Amino acid sequence: MHDHVIRATAAGGTIRAFAADTTHIVGQSRALHRLAPVASAALGRTLTAAVLMSQSLKGEKDTITIQIKGDGPLGGNIAVSDSHANVRGYVYNPDVDLPLNINGKFDVAGAVGREGYLNVIKDMGLKEPYIGYVRLVSGEIAEDIAYYYAFSEQVPSVVALGVLVDRDESILNSGGYVIQLMPGAEEEIIGQLEDKVNAVPAITTLMAEGKTPEDILQIILGDFGLNISGSAPCRLLCNCSRDRMERNLLSLGKSELLQIIEDQHGAETQCHFCNNKYQFSEEDLMKLVNE
Numbered sequence: 262m263h264d265h266v267i268r269a270t271a272a273g274g275t276i277r278a279f280a281a282d283t284t285h286i287v288g289q290s291r292a293l294h295r296l297a298p299v300a301s302a303a304l305g306r307t308l309t310a311a312v313l314m315s316q317s318l319k320g321e322k323d324t325i326t327i328q329i330k331g332d333g334p335l336g337g338n339i340a341v342s343d344s345h346a347n348v349r350g351y352v353y354n355p356d357v358d359l360p361l362n363i364n365g366k367f368d369v370a371g372a373v374g375r376e377g378y379l380n381v382i383k384d385m386g387l388k389e390p391y392i393g394y395v396r397l398v399s400g401e402i403a404e405d406i407a408y409y410y411a412f413s414e415q416v417p418s419v420v421a422l423g424v425l426v427d428r429d430e431s432i433l434n435s436g437g438y439v440i441q442l443m444p445g446a447e448e449e450i451i452g453q454l455e456d457k458v459n460a461v462p463a464i465t466t467l468m469a470e471g472k473t474p475e476d477i478l479q480i481i482l483g484d485f486g487l488n489i490s491g492s493a494p495c496r497l498l499c500n501c502s503r504d505r506m507e508r509n510l511l512s513l514g515k516s517e518l519l520q521i522i523e524d525q526h527g528a529e530t531q532c533h534f535c536n537n538k539y540q541f542s543e544e545d546l547m548k549l550v551n552e
C-alpha cells in the first residue's frame with residue numbers, strides 16, 4: 262500500500278476526519294537522518310501530523326509547518342507540508358537513545374520533553390503567516406496537536422499518531438488520524454464518538470493487522486454515516502534549491518559574507534531537511550556580495 266491521506270465527513274458534516282498511512286515517508290526519513298528508534302517515533306508522528314493538517318489548507322501554494330521544541334534530549338523537531346502532502350522534516354538530535362517507558366513503548370515524551378512549546382505556522386501567501394502557539398501538554402505529540410486544535414482553532418479534536426519500529430529499527434508502519442467536531446455536532450454524537458475512540462486499538466495495532474486509513478475511519482465512524490470525500494498520495498519531498506541557499510547566504514549580510522570569503526574562500530551549505538549540500542566558490546560568493 263502506498264502512502265496516502267484521505268479526507269472524510271460523517272454525521273451529516275458535523276464530523277470531519279483525516280487519516281493517513283505514512284509508512285514509507287517515515288522509513289525514508291529514518292534512513293536519511295539515521296534516526297534512532299525514539300527519534301523515528303517522534304519525527305514520524307510530527308510528519309504524519311503535518312500530512313493530516315495539510316488537508317485543510319485551502320490555497321494551492323499554502324504550507325503548514327509544525328515546530329516542536331521541548332526540554333528533552335531530542336531538542337526539537339520540525340515538519341513542513343505543502344497542500345499536496347509533500348512533506349519534509351528533521352529532528353535536532355537524531356541519535357537520542359532512551360529506555361522504553363513504563364508501558365514498554367518508545368519514550369517520545371521523554372525525548373521531546375514535557376516542558377516546551379508547539380508552533381503551527383500556516384503560510385497562506387499573505388503578508389504575515391498565521392502562527393498558533395501552545396505550550397506542550399504531554400510531549401507525546403498527538404495530545405499536543407489535539408490541545409493546539411482546541412486552544413488555537415477552537416475545534417474539539419481527537420488525534421492519534423503512531424509509528425511502529427521493528428527490532429532492527431526499521432519502520433513497520435506509521436500513520437494517524439484526526440477526527441474533528443464541527444459546529445452543530447450534537448451532544449449525543451460527541452458522547453458516542455468518545456466511547457468509540459476509547460474502544461479502538463492503537464493505530465499501529467490496526468495498521469499491523471493490515472488496516473488501511475479507509476478501514477480505520479470505517480471502524481470509528483462507520484456508524485455515523487462515514488463519507489470519504491477524497492484521497493491523495495503523500496510523500497517525502499524537499500523543495501530546497503541553490504537559489505534558496507543563495508538567499509540564506511545573502512541574509513547573513515554582506516560584511517559576514519566578506520568575512521567568510523576571507524576566512525574560508527568559499528562556503529558549503531547543507532539543507533537540514535534532505536541533507537543536500539550546496540557548494541559556493543569564492544567567485545560565487547563575490548557575485549552575491551556584488552548583487
Ligand SMILES: [Zn+2]
Nearest residue numbers: 499501532535
Ligand atoms: Zn532539501
